[in-house]
Amino acid sequence: MEPLARHFWDGCAAGELRLRRCTSCDTWQTFPREFCTACGSTSLQWRRAAGTGTVHAATLVTRAPSDAFRPLVPYAILLVDLDEGVRMMAHGMPGLAIGQRVAVTFLAHEGRHLPRFVAL
Amino acid sequence: MAHIVGAGDTGFGRHEGRTTIDLMTQAATAALADAGLRRGDIDGLICGYSTTHPHLMLATVFAEHFGLDPVYAHAMQAGGATGCAMTMLAARLADAGQCRRILVIGAENRATGQSRDSSIQTLAQVGHPDFEVPYGATIPAYYALLASRYMHVHGVTEADLAEFAVLMRGHAANCPGAHQAAPITVADVLASKPIAAPLKLLDCCPISDGGVALVVAAEAAGGGAHIAGMGQAHRHQHITHAADLTQTGAALAAERALEEAWAGLDDIDYLAVYDSFTITLTMLLEEIGFAPRGGAAAMARAGAFGPAGSLPLNTHGGLLAFGHCGVGGGMAHIAEAYRQLAGKAGARQVPDRRTAFVHGDGGVMSSHVSLVLRAE
Ligand SMILES: [Zn+2]
Numbered sequence: 478m479e480p481l482a483r484h485f486w487d488g489c490a491a492g493e494l495r496l497r498r499c500t501s502c503d504t505w506q507t508f509p510r511e512f513c514t515a516c517g518s519t520s521l522q523w524r525r526a527a528g529t530g531t532v533h534a535a536t537l538v539t540r541a542p543s544d545a546f547r548p549l550v551p552y553a554i555l556l557v558d559l560d561e562g563v564r565m566m567a568h569g570m571p572g573l574a575i576g577q578r579v580a581v582t583f584l585a586h587e588g589r590h591l592p593r594f595v596a597l
Numbered sequence: 598m599a600h601i602v603g604a605g606d607t608g609f610g611r612h613e614g615r616t617t618i619d620l621m622t623q624a625a626t627a628a629l630a631d632a633g634l635r636r637g638d639i640d641g642l643i644c645g646y647s648t649t650h651p652h653l654m655l656a657t658v659f660a661e662h663f664g665l666d667p668v669y670a671h672a673m674q675a676g677g678a679t680g681c682a683m684t685m686l687a688a689r690l691a692d693a694g695q696c697r698r699i700l701v702i703g704a705e706n707r708a709t710g711q712s713r714d715s716s717i718q719t720l721a722q723v724g725h726p727d728f729e730v731p732y733g734a735t736i737p738a739y740y741a742l743l744a745s746r747y748m749h750v751h752g753v754t755e756a757d758l759a760e761f762a763v764l765m766r767g768h769a770a771n772c773p774g775a776h777q778a779a780p781i782t783v784a785d786v787l788a789s790k791p792i793a794a795p796l797k798l799l800d801c802c803p804i805s806d807g808g809v810a811l812v813v814a815a816e817a818a819g820g821g822a823h824i825a826g827m828g829q830a831h832r833h834q835h836i837t838h839a840a841d842l843t844q845t846g847a848a849l850a851a852e853r854a855l856e857e858a859w860a861g862l863d864d865i866d867y868l869a870v871y872d873s874f875t876i877t878l879t880m881l882l883e884e885i886g887f888a889p890r891g892g893a894a895a896m897a898r899a900g901a902f903g904p905a906g907s908l909p910l911n912t913h914g915g916l917l918a919f920g921h922c923g924v925g926g927g928m929a930h931i932a933e934a935y936r937q938l939a940g941k942a943g944a945r946q947v948p949d950r951r952t953a954f955v956h957g958d959g960g961v962m963s964s965h966v967s968l969v970l971r972a973e
Contacts, residue, residue: 482727507837508728534749534842536741537794538733542717546733554738554793556746556837566729566837575749589731 481509484523489590494526494581496561505561528581529597530559532573545587555579557594568593598825599688601811601970602698602818603632604932608774609807609920611708617650620704621659624808624925631941632812634698636663639812641696642670643687645679645703645924648719649710659702669696676723676959677871678829679703680809680928681966685827687813697815703924704808716804723960725835737801737874739836739961741793744876746842748795751883755795757894758875759786762799762917764897765872768904769914771945776805776920786875800875805920809928811935817973822938822953826860826969828853836961843884845962851885851954854967860952862886865969867937867953868908869930872915881956882910885967909947912937927957931968938972 478486481497488495497506499513500520512519534556541547555569557579568584568591579594605627607620615623621644629635642665644656652658656670669690675682680703687699707716717735724730724739747753763783769775781799789798817823830846830853833839855861868887872878882893887908896902902910913919913933916926934953936942955968 478727485727508725508835534742534746536738536745536796537791538735538738538741539790539794540717540735540737540792541733542721542735543714543733549733551791552733554732554734554742556742564837566725566732566734568732575745591732 485509486589489583489592492583494528494592495523496526496563497521498524505563507563507565527560530557530579532569532575532577532579533558533564535569535573535575537571549586555594567591570595598823599691600814600817600821600823600973601935602814602821603628603634603812604809604935605631606774606809606929606932607704607807609805609922610776612706612806613709615706615806616710617647617705618659618662620706620806620808621702622663624704624810625663625700625702628700628810628812632818634812636665639665639698639700640668641687641690641699642667643683643699643701644672645683646672646674647705648923649706665700675964675966677873677927678957678959678964678966679924680931681955681957681968682829684811684813684824684931684968685829685966688824688827691813691815699813700810701813702808702810703928705923705925706806707922708804708806710806713804723963725837729835729837735793737796738793740874740876741796742836743842743880743962744795747876747880750843751891753879753891753894755787756783758800758879759783760894760897761872761875761878762786764902765911765915765917768912768945769918772913772919775914775918776803777918778914796874796876802873802916802921802926805922805926807920807922807925809925809932811928811931819973820939821973822935822970823973824968825971826854826856826858828857828967830965831963834960834963839962845880845884846965847881847884847956847958847962848886850965850967851956854969858969860969864952865954866908867934867947867950868902868910869934869953869955870910871927871930871956871958872911872917873921875917877958880962881958885956904945904947912942912945912947930957931955934970938970
Protein backbone atom coordinates (compact mmCIF):
# COMPACT_ATOMS: atom_id res chain seq x y z
CA MET A 478 0.00 0.00 0.00
CA GLU A 479 1.25 3.48 -0.84
CA PRO A 480 2.24 5.63 2.17
CA LEU A 481 -0.54 8.16 1.50
CA ALA A 482 -3.15 5.41 1.37
CA ARG A 483 -1.67 3.95 4.56
CA HIS A 484 -2.19 7.29 6.28
CA PHE A 485 -5.87 7.24 5.32
CA TRP A 486 -6.40 3.69 6.60
CA ASP A 487 -4.40 4.37 9.78
CA GLY A 488 -6.80 7.25 10.34
CA CYS A 489 -9.77 4.91 9.98
CA ALA A 490 -8.22 2.60 12.58
CA ALA A 491 -7.96 5.62 14.88
CA GLY A 492 -11.60 6.49 14.28
CA GLU A 493 -10.82 9.46 12.00
CA LEU A 494 -11.73 10.14 8.39
CA ARG A 495 -8.58 11.83 7.04
CA LEU A 496 -8.52 13.76 3.77
CA ARG A 497 -5.87 15.81 2.00
CA ARG A 498 -6.47 19.51 1.43
CA CYS A 499 -4.51 21.78 -0.91
CA THR A 500 -3.15 24.78 0.97
CA SER A 501 -2.93 26.81 -2.25
CA CYS A 502 -6.47 26.47 -3.61
CA ASP A 503 -8.43 24.78 -0.79
CA THR A 504 -9.39 21.75 -2.91
CA TRP A 505 -9.86 18.49 -0.99
CA GLN A 506 -8.99 15.06 -2.38
CA THR A 507 -10.19 11.55 -1.60
CA PHE A 508 -7.56 9.53 -3.48
CA PRO A 509 -4.54 11.18 -1.83
CA ARG A 510 -1.66 12.23 -4.09
CA GLU A 511 1.58 14.16 -3.72
CA PHE A 512 0.07 17.04 -5.67
CA CYS A 513 -3.21 18.89 -6.08
CA THR A 514 -5.10 17.75 -9.17
CA ALA A 515 -6.83 21.13 -9.39
CA CYS A 516 -3.82 23.48 -9.32
CA GLY A 517 -0.73 21.27 -9.30
CA SER A 518 0.54 22.57 -5.98
CA THR A 519 2.56 20.10 -3.93
CA SER A 520 1.60 21.85 -0.72
CA LEU A 521 -1.09 19.68 0.83
CA GLN A 522 -2.05 18.90 4.40
CA TRP A 523 -3.90 16.04 6.04
CA ARG A 524 -7.05 17.20 7.79
CA ARG A 525 -9.64 15.35 9.81
CA ALA A 526 -12.87 15.51 7.78
CA ALA A 527 -16.18 16.28 9.45
CA GLY A 528 -17.30 12.75 8.57
CA THR A 529 -20.70 13.86 7.36
CA GLY A 530 -22.17 13.85 3.90
CA THR A 531 -25.02 12.90 1.59
CA VAL A 532 -25.61 9.56 -0.15
CA HIS A 533 -24.96 9.96 -3.90
CA ALA A 534 -25.41 6.32 -4.96
CA ALA A 535 -26.04 3.05 -3.16
CA THR A 536 -25.98 -0.68 -3.79
CA LEU A 537 -26.55 -3.75 -1.64
CA VAL A 538 -24.06 -6.48 -2.51
CA THR A 539 -25.28 -10.06 -2.12
CA ARG A 540 -22.70 -11.79 -4.35
CA ALA A 541 -19.41 -11.22 -2.50
CA PRO A 542 -16.12 -11.43 -4.42
CA SER A 543 -14.34 -13.65 -1.90
CA ASP A 544 -14.56 -15.66 1.31
CA ALA A 545 -13.40 -12.58 3.22
CA PHE A 546 -16.55 -10.68 2.33
CA ARG A 547 -19.09 -13.50 2.45
CA PRO A 548 -19.70 -13.13 6.21
CA LEU A 549 -20.75 -9.49 5.64
CA VAL A 550 -23.36 -10.27 2.96
CA PRO A 551 -25.56 -8.40 2.33
CA TYR A 552 -23.48 -5.25 2.66
CA ALA A 553 -24.19 -1.80 1.31
CA ILE A 554 -21.60 0.08 -0.72
CA LEU A 555 -22.17 3.79 -1.10
CA LEU A 556 -20.77 6.77 -2.92
CA VAL A 557 -21.00 9.58 -0.39
CA ASP A 558 -20.66 13.28 -1.19
CA LEU A 559 -18.74 14.54 1.81
CA ASP A 560 -19.41 18.01 3.17
CA GLU A 561 -15.84 18.92 2.18
CA GLY A 562 -16.98 18.74 -1.46
CA VAL A 563 -15.46 15.41 -2.50
CA ARG A 564 -16.92 11.96 -3.11
CA MET A 565 -15.76 8.70 -1.53
CA MET A 566 -16.71 5.04 -1.62
CA ALA A 567 -17.60 3.44 1.69
CA HIS A 568 -19.83 0.89 3.32
CA GLY A 569 -23.20 1.98 4.65
CA MET A 570 -25.95 0.56 6.76
CA PRO A 571 -28.40 -1.33 4.51
CA GLY A 572 -31.44 0.72 3.57
CA LEU A 573 -29.81 4.13 3.19
CA ALA A 574 -31.32 6.03 0.26
CA ILE A 575 -29.89 8.51 -2.21
CA GLY A 576 -30.07 12.03 -0.80
CA GLN A 577 -29.99 10.87 2.81
CA ARG A 578 -27.68 12.67 5.24
CA VAL A 579 -25.11 10.34 6.80
CA ALA A 580 -22.24 10.28 9.29
CA VAL A 581 -19.19 8.03 9.31
CA THR A 582 -18.55 5.13 11.67
CA PHE A 583 -15.98 2.37 11.25
CA LEU A 584 -16.30 -1.40 10.90
CA ALA A 585 -13.32 -3.61 11.76
CA HIS A 586 -12.96 -6.20 9.01
CA GLU A 587 -9.99 -8.33 7.94
CA GLY A 588 -7.33 -6.03 9.39
CA ARG A 589 -8.90 -2.78 8.19
CA HIS A 590 -11.42 -0.39 9.65
CA LEU A 591 -13.87 0.23 6.82
CA PRO A 592 -15.69 3.57 6.86
CA ARG A 593 -19.36 2.67 7.20
CA PHE A 594 -21.90 5.46 7.08
CA VAL A 595 -25.06 5.54 9.17
CA ALA A 596 -28.13 7.77 8.95
CA LEU A 597 -27.55 11.15 10.55
CA MET B 598 -10.39 4.61 -45.88
CA ALA B 599 -10.16 1.32 -43.96
CA HIS B 600 -12.55 -1.56 -44.33
CA ILE B 601 -13.67 -4.62 -42.40
CA VAL B 602 -13.32 -7.45 -44.87
CA GLY B 603 -13.80 -10.49 -42.67
CA ALA B 604 -15.06 -11.69 -39.30
CA GLY B 605 -14.94 -15.00 -37.47
CA ASP B 606 -15.92 -16.29 -34.05
CA THR B 607 -15.85 -19.43 -31.97
CA GLY B 608 -19.34 -19.20 -30.57
CA PHE B 609 -19.50 -18.30 -26.88
CA GLY B 610 -20.20 -20.49 -23.87
CA ARG B 611 -18.08 -23.24 -22.36
CA HIS B 612 -15.18 -24.52 -24.44
CA GLU B 613 -13.71 -27.09 -22.06
CA GLY B 614 -9.98 -27.53 -22.38
CA ARG B 615 -9.52 -24.69 -24.87
CA THR B 616 -6.94 -22.05 -23.95
CA THR B 617 -6.84 -18.37 -24.89
CA ILE B 618 -4.41 -19.23 -27.70
CA ASP B 619 -6.66 -22.06 -28.95
CA LEU B 620 -9.65 -19.74 -29.08
CA MET B 621 -7.62 -16.98 -30.77
CA THR B 622 -6.51 -19.53 -33.35
CA GLN B 623 -10.05 -20.71 -34.03
CA ALA B 624 -11.43 -17.18 -34.38
CA ALA B 625 -8.52 -16.05 -36.57
CA THR B 626 -8.89 -19.07 -38.84
CA ALA B 627 -12.59 -18.32 -39.28
CA ALA B 628 -11.94 -14.62 -39.99
CA LEU B 629 -9.30 -15.42 -42.62
CA ALA B 630 -11.68 -17.87 -44.28
CA ASP B 631 -14.45 -15.26 -44.30
CA ALA B 632 -12.08 -12.71 -45.86
CA GLY B 633 -10.73 -15.24 -48.35
CA LEU B 634 -7.18 -14.57 -47.16
CA ARG B 635 -4.20 -16.67 -46.11
CA ARG B 636 -1.76 -16.13 -43.25
CA GLY B 637 0.82 -14.60 -45.58
CA ASP B 638 -1.63 -11.88 -46.57
CA ILE B 639 -1.66 -10.52 -43.00
CA ASP B 640 0.94 -7.85 -42.17
CA GLY B 641 -0.49 -6.45 -38.95
CA LEU B 642 -1.70 -8.05 -35.72
CA ILE B 643 -3.49 -6.44 -32.78
CA CYS B 644 -4.90 -8.57 -30.02
CA GLY B 645 -6.58 -7.90 -26.71
CA TYR B 646 -5.43 -8.93 -23.25
CA SER B 647 -6.49 -12.17 -21.63
CA THR B 648 -7.04 -12.44 -17.87
CA THR B 649 -6.54 -16.21 -18.09
CA HIS B 650 -3.33 -15.88 -20.14
CA PRO B 651 -1.77 -12.64 -18.88
CA HIS B 652 1.37 -12.69 -21.05
CA LEU B 653 3.47 -9.54 -21.45
CA MET B 654 3.65 -10.03 -25.23
CA LEU B 655 0.48 -11.82 -26.21
CA ALA B 656 0.46 -10.55 -29.80
CA THR B 657 3.98 -11.80 -30.46
CA VAL B 658 3.18 -15.10 -28.80
CA PHE B 659 0.19 -15.48 -31.10
CA ALA B 660 2.08 -14.39 -34.21
CA GLU B 661 4.63 -17.15 -33.57
CA HIS B 662 1.95 -19.71 -32.72
CA PHE B 663 -0.28 -18.98 -35.69
CA GLY B 664 2.55 -18.53 -38.18
CA LEU B 665 2.29 -14.82 -38.93
CA ASP B 666 5.12 -12.49 -39.87
CA PRO B 667 3.61 -9.06 -39.22
CA VAL B 668 5.40 -5.74 -39.67
CA TYR B 669 3.40 -4.38 -36.73
CA ALA B 670 1.99 -6.19 -33.67
CA HIS B 671 0.99 -5.64 -30.06
CA ALA B 672 -1.71 -6.26 -27.49
CA MET B 673 -4.03 -3.57 -26.18
CA GLN B 674 -5.89 -2.95 -22.94
CA ALA B 675 -8.92 -0.70 -22.70
CA GLY B 676 -11.27 -3.04 -20.83
CA GLY B 677 -14.52 -3.64 -22.64
CA ALA B 678 -13.67 -0.89 -25.13
CA THR B 679 -10.63 -2.84 -26.33
CA GLY B 680 -12.35 -4.38 -29.37
CA CYS B 681 -13.46 -1.00 -30.66
CA ALA B 682 -10.09 0.57 -29.77
CA MET B 683 -8.19 -2.18 -31.61
CA THR B 684 -10.40 -1.77 -34.66
CA MET B 685 -9.82 1.98 -34.56
CA LEU B 686 -6.07 1.50 -34.34
CA ALA B 687 -6.13 -1.04 -37.16
CA ALA B 688 -8.02 1.42 -39.33
CA ARG B 689 -5.50 4.17 -38.54
CA LEU B 690 -2.62 1.81 -39.38
CA ALA B 691 -4.27 1.00 -42.69
CA ASP B 692 -4.99 4.67 -43.41
CA ALA B 693 -1.41 5.59 -42.57
CA GLY B 694 -0.05 2.99 -44.97
CA GLN B 695 1.67 1.06 -42.19
CA CYS B 696 -0.23 -2.16 -42.86
CA ARG B 697 -2.47 -3.48 -45.60
CA ARG B 698 -4.33 -6.23 -43.77
CA ILE B 699 -4.52 -6.34 -39.99
CA LEU B 700 -5.83 -9.24 -37.97
CA VAL B 701 -7.65 -8.04 -34.84
CA ILE B 702 -8.40 -10.69 -32.18
CA GLY B 703 -9.95 -11.00 -28.76
CA ALA B 704 -10.37 -14.41 -27.13
CA GLU B 705 -10.34 -15.89 -23.67
CA ASN B 706 -11.39 -19.03 -21.78
CA ARG B 707 -12.85 -16.86 -19.06
CA ALA B 708 -15.53 -19.37 -18.00
CA THR B 709 -13.58 -22.60 -17.79
CA GLY B 710 -10.05 -21.25 -17.30
CA GLN B 711 -10.55 -19.99 -13.75
CA SER B 712 -12.96 -20.16 -10.83
CA ARG B 713 -15.91 -17.80 -10.73
CA ASP B 714 -14.49 -16.08 -7.62
CA SER B 715 -11.17 -15.63 -9.38
CA SER B 716 -12.87 -14.12 -12.41
CA ILE B 717 -14.92 -11.73 -10.26
CA GLN B 718 -11.87 -10.66 -8.24
CA THR B 719 -9.70 -10.16 -11.31
CA LEU B 720 -12.31 -7.99 -13.00
CA ALA B 721 -12.94 -5.96 -9.82
CA GLN B 722 -9.33 -4.74 -10.12
CA VAL B 723 -10.48 -2.05 -12.55
CA GLY B 724 -11.49 -0.40 -9.27
CA HIS B 725 -9.01 1.51 -7.12
CA PRO B 726 -6.79 -0.89 -5.15
CA ASP B 727 -6.74 1.25 -2.00
CA PHE B 728 -10.05 3.13 -2.08
CA GLU B 729 -12.58 0.90 -3.87
CA VAL B 730 -11.52 -2.76 -3.99
CA PRO B 731 -11.02 -2.99 -0.17
CA TYR B 732 -14.77 -2.49 0.33
CA GLY B 733 -15.54 -5.77 -1.40
CA ALA B 734 -16.70 -3.94 -4.49
CA THR B 735 -17.20 -5.95 -7.67
CA ILE B 736 -17.91 -4.98 -11.28
CA PRO B 737 -21.64 -5.55 -10.73
CA ALA B 738 -21.42 -3.36 -7.61
CA TYR B 739 -19.75 -0.52 -9.52
CA TYR B 740 -22.44 -0.67 -12.19
CA ALA B 741 -25.13 -1.00 -9.54
CA LEU B 742 -23.94 2.28 -8.03
CA LEU B 743 -24.31 3.85 -11.47
CA ALA B 744 -27.72 2.26 -11.84
CA SER B 745 -28.98 3.52 -8.49
CA ARG B 746 -28.03 7.09 -9.34
CA TYR B 747 -29.25 6.93 -12.93
CA MET B 748 -32.59 5.45 -11.92
CA HIS B 749 -32.97 8.08 -9.20
CA VAL B 750 -32.26 11.00 -11.55
CA HIS B 751 -34.08 9.79 -14.67
CA GLY B 752 -36.95 7.73 -13.25
CA VAL B 753 -35.76 4.47 -14.84
CA THR B 754 -37.20 1.38 -13.11
CA GLU B 755 -35.93 -2.16 -12.59
CA ALA B 756 -38.61 -3.35 -15.03
CA ASP B 757 -37.23 -0.88 -17.60
CA LEU B 758 -33.76 -2.36 -17.25
CA ALA B 759 -35.16 -5.89 -17.50
CA GLU B 760 -36.61 -5.06 -20.91
CA PHE B 761 -33.12 -5.16 -22.39
CA ALA B 762 -32.25 -8.56 -20.91
CA VAL B 763 -35.42 -9.93 -22.52
CA LEU B 764 -34.62 -8.25 -25.85
CA MET B 765 -31.09 -9.67 -25.98
CA ARG B 766 -32.29 -13.22 -25.23
CA GLY B 767 -34.80 -12.87 -28.03
CA HIS B 768 -32.06 -11.88 -30.44
CA ALA B 769 -29.70 -14.63 -29.28
CA ALA B 770 -32.35 -17.23 -30.04
CA ASN B 771 -31.63 -16.61 -33.74
CA CYS B 772 -27.86 -16.61 -33.45
CA PRO B 773 -25.79 -19.81 -33.63
CA GLY B 774 -23.16 -19.98 -30.91
CA ALA B 775 -24.97 -17.82 -28.37
CA HIS B 776 -24.16 -18.66 -24.74
CA GLN B 777 -27.67 -18.02 -23.37
CA ALA B 778 -30.47 -18.27 -25.92
CA ALA B 779 -33.37 -19.47 -23.78
CA PRO B 780 -36.22 -16.94 -23.76
CA ILE B 781 -36.92 -15.00 -20.56
CA THR B 782 -39.56 -12.52 -19.43
CA VAL B 783 -39.37 -9.26 -17.50
CA ALA B 784 -40.82 -11.17 -14.53
CA ASP B 785 -37.97 -13.71 -14.78
CA VAL B 786 -35.40 -10.91 -14.65
CA LEU B 787 -37.07 -9.24 -11.68
CA ALA B 788 -37.28 -12.57 -9.84
CA SER B 789 -33.70 -13.62 -10.55
CA LYS B 790 -31.12 -13.81 -7.77
CA PRO B 791 -29.99 -10.42 -6.42
CA ILE B 792 -26.32 -9.70 -7.17
CA ALA B 793 -25.80 -6.03 -6.30
CA ALA B 794 -29.09 -4.17 -5.95
CA PRO B 795 -30.68 -2.97 -8.15
CA LEU B 796 -28.93 -5.46 -10.47
CA LYS B 797 -30.04 -9.08 -10.45
CA LEU B 798 -28.48 -12.10 -12.09
CA LEU B 799 -30.32 -11.63 -15.37
CA ASP B 800 -29.29 -7.96 -15.53
CA CYS B 801 -25.70 -9.20 -15.78
CA CYS B 802 -23.93 -10.76 -18.76
CA PRO B 803 -22.70 -14.33 -18.34
CA ILE B 804 -18.99 -15.17 -18.07
CA SER B 805 -18.13 -17.06 -21.27
CA ASP B 806 -15.32 -18.71 -23.17
CA GLY B 807 -14.94 -17.59 -26.74
CA GLY B 808 -13.21 -15.43 -29.26
CA VAL B 809 -13.82 -13.13 -32.21
CA ALA B 810 -11.45 -11.98 -34.94
CA LEU B 811 -11.76 -9.34 -37.64
CA VAL B 812 -9.68 -8.48 -40.67
CA VAL B 813 -9.25 -4.74 -41.25
CA ALA B 814 -7.85 -3.84 -44.66
CA ALA B 815 -6.66 -0.76 -46.50
CA GLU B 816 -8.60 -1.79 -49.58
CA ALA B 817 -12.22 -2.85 -49.94
CA ALA B 818 -12.86 -6.46 -50.81
CA GLY B 819 -16.39 -5.95 -52.05
CA GLY B 820 -19.44 -6.41 -49.88
CA GLY B 821 -17.80 -5.50 -46.59
CA ALA B 822 -18.14 -2.42 -44.45
CA HIS B 823 -15.92 0.60 -44.35
CA ILE B 824 -14.92 2.29 -41.14
CA ALA B 825 -16.15 5.81 -41.73
CA GLY B 826 -15.67 7.41 -38.34
CA MET B 827 -13.94 6.76 -35.03
CA GLY B 828 -13.87 8.55 -31.70
CA GLN B 829 -12.79 8.05 -28.11
CA ALA B 830 -13.31 9.65 -24.70
CA HIS B 831 -11.75 8.81 -21.33
CA ARG B 832 -13.00 10.98 -18.48
CA HIS B 833 -12.31 8.84 -15.43
CA GLN B 834 -11.10 5.37 -14.50
CA HIS B 835 -12.71 4.92 -11.09
CA ILE B 836 -16.41 5.35 -10.48
CA THR B 837 -15.63 7.40 -7.36
CA HIS B 838 -14.09 10.02 -9.67
CA ALA B 839 -16.76 10.11 -12.36
CA ALA B 840 -17.76 13.74 -12.11
CA ASP B 841 -21.20 13.34 -13.67
CA LEU B 842 -22.82 9.95 -14.11
CA THR B 843 -24.97 11.28 -16.93
CA GLN B 844 -21.97 12.55 -18.95
CA THR B 845 -19.53 9.68 -18.82
CA GLY B 846 -17.81 10.41 -22.13
CA ALA B 847 -19.96 8.13 -24.29
CA ALA B 848 -21.62 11.07 -26.04
CA LEU B 849 -18.24 12.72 -26.67
CA ALA B 850 -16.82 9.59 -28.27
CA ALA B 851 -19.95 9.24 -30.40
CA GLU B 852 -19.83 12.88 -31.51
CA ARG B 853 -16.20 12.50 -32.55
CA ALA B 854 -16.97 9.35 -34.58
CA LEU B 855 -20.05 10.85 -36.20
CA GLU B 856 -18.18 14.02 -37.09
CA GLU B 857 -15.43 12.08 -38.83
CA ALA B 858 -18.07 10.10 -40.73
CA TRP B 859 -19.93 13.28 -41.70
CA ALA B 860 -22.99 11.69 -40.17
CA GLY B 861 -25.61 12.55 -37.59
CA LEU B 862 -27.57 10.32 -35.23
CA ASP B 863 -30.40 10.38 -37.78
CA ASP B 864 -28.20 8.66 -40.36
CA ILE B 865 -27.71 5.60 -38.16
CA ASP B 866 -29.91 2.61 -39.00
CA TYR B 867 -28.21 -0.18 -37.02
CA LEU B 868 -26.88 -0.21 -33.43
CA ALA B 869 -24.19 -2.33 -31.78
CA VAL B 870 -23.84 -1.03 -28.24
CA TYR B 871 -21.95 -2.48 -25.29
CA ASP B 872 -24.27 -4.18 -22.82
CA SER B 873 -22.28 -5.68 -19.96
CA PHE B 874 -25.32 -4.99 -17.79
CA THR B 875 -28.82 -3.82 -18.59
CA ILE B 876 -27.95 -0.44 -17.05
CA THR B 877 -24.90 -0.14 -19.33
CA LEU B 878 -27.06 -0.39 -22.42
CA THR B 879 -29.73 1.93 -21.03
CA MET B 880 -27.22 4.62 -20.08
CA LEU B 881 -25.30 4.41 -23.35
CA LEU B 882 -28.40 4.58 -25.57
CA GLU B 883 -29.66 7.59 -23.64
CA GLU B 884 -26.39 9.48 -23.17
CA ILE B 885 -25.44 9.12 -26.83
CA GLY B 886 -28.92 10.21 -27.86
CA PHE B 887 -30.51 7.19 -29.53
CA ALA B 888 -33.21 7.41 -26.84
CA PRO B 889 -34.37 10.28 -24.66
CA ARG B 890 -33.25 10.25 -21.03
CA GLY B 891 -35.35 7.70 -19.20
CA GLY B 892 -36.94 6.62 -22.48
CA ALA B 893 -34.84 3.72 -23.80
CA ALA B 894 -37.07 1.01 -22.32
CA ALA B 895 -40.20 2.54 -23.81
CA MET B 896 -38.53 2.39 -27.23
CA ALA B 897 -37.59 -1.24 -26.61
CA ARG B 898 -41.17 -2.09 -25.64
CA ALA B 899 -42.36 -0.36 -28.82
CA GLY B 900 -40.10 -2.59 -30.90
CA ALA B 901 -37.63 0.07 -32.08
CA PHE B 902 -34.62 -2.15 -31.29
CA GLY B 903 -36.02 -5.36 -32.78
CA PRO B 904 -35.07 -6.88 -36.15
CA ALA B 905 -37.97 -5.07 -37.81
CA GLY B 906 -37.53 -1.84 -35.85
CA SER B 907 -35.99 1.47 -36.85
CA LEU B 908 -32.78 0.74 -34.92
CA PRO B 909 -32.06 -2.98 -34.71
CA LEU B 910 -29.74 -3.40 -31.71
CA ASN B 911 -27.22 -6.18 -31.01
CA THR B 912 -29.02 -8.67 -33.23
CA HIS B 913 -26.58 -11.41 -32.14
CA GLY B 914 -27.76 -11.08 -28.54
CA GLY B 915 -25.04 -8.83 -27.15
CA LEU B 916 -22.99 -9.53 -24.07
CA LEU B 917 -26.19 -10.18 -22.12
CA ALA B 918 -27.11 -13.26 -24.16
CA PHE B 919 -24.53 -14.08 -26.85
CA GLY B 920 -22.09 -13.87 -23.96
CA HIS B 921 -19.02 -12.12 -22.58
CA CYS B 922 -15.56 -13.65 -22.94
CA GLY B 923 -13.73 -10.38 -22.26
CA VAL B 924 -12.26 -8.56 -25.25
CA GLY B 925 -14.01 -10.91 -27.67
CA GLY B 926 -17.36 -9.95 -26.14
CA GLY B 927 -17.03 -6.37 -27.31
CA MET B 928 -15.71 -7.54 -30.67
CA ALA B 929 -18.82 -9.61 -31.28
CA HIS B 930 -20.77 -6.35 -31.57
CA ILE B 931 -18.44 -5.17 -34.34
CA ALA B 932 -18.56 -8.53 -36.12
CA GLU B 933 -22.36 -8.48 -36.06
CA ALA B 934 -22.57 -4.90 -37.36
CA TYR B 935 -20.20 -5.88 -40.19
CA ARG B 936 -22.25 -8.99 -40.99
CA GLN B 937 -25.51 -7.04 -41.05
CA LEU B 938 -24.05 -4.36 -43.35
CA ALA B 939 -22.43 -7.00 -45.56
CA GLY B 940 -25.60 -9.08 -45.81
CA LYS B 941 -23.90 -12.00 -44.06
CA ALA B 942 -26.17 -12.31 -41.01
CA GLY B 943 -28.04 -15.37 -42.22
CA ALA B 944 -31.37 -16.09 -40.55
CA ARG B 945 -31.17 -12.91 -38.48
CA GLN B 946 -30.39 -10.61 -41.40
CA VAL B 947 -32.36 -7.36 -41.02
CA PRO B 948 -33.64 -5.42 -44.04
CA ASP B 949 -31.20 -3.14 -45.90
CA ARG B 950 -28.99 -1.20 -43.53
CA ARG B 951 -26.46 1.41 -44.62
CA THR B 952 -24.90 2.91 -41.50
CA ALA B 953 -24.10 1.19 -38.21
CA PHE B 954 -23.01 2.78 -34.96
CA VAL B 955 -20.82 0.65 -32.68
CA HIS B 956 -19.89 1.59 -29.11
CA GLY B 957 -17.61 -0.07 -26.58
CA ASP B 958 -17.29 0.90 -22.93
CA GLY B 959 -14.44 -0.26 -20.70
CA GLY B 960 -14.00 -0.18 -16.94
CA VAL B 961 -16.93 1.50 -15.23
CA MET B 962 -18.09 3.70 -18.12
CA SER B 963 -14.40 4.69 -18.06
CA SER B 964 -13.15 4.22 -21.63
CA HIS B 965 -15.41 4.94 -24.55
CA VAL B 966 -14.77 4.12 -28.20
CA SER B 967 -17.32 4.66 -30.98
CA LEU B 968 -17.18 3.51 -34.59
CA VAL B 969 -19.38 4.40 -37.53
CA LEU B 970 -19.49 1.68 -40.20
CA ARG B 971 -20.97 2.05 -43.67
CA ALA B 972 -22.01 -0.65 -46.08
CA GLU B 973 -19.78 -0.74 -49.18
ZN1 LIG C 1 -4.71 23.16 -5.35
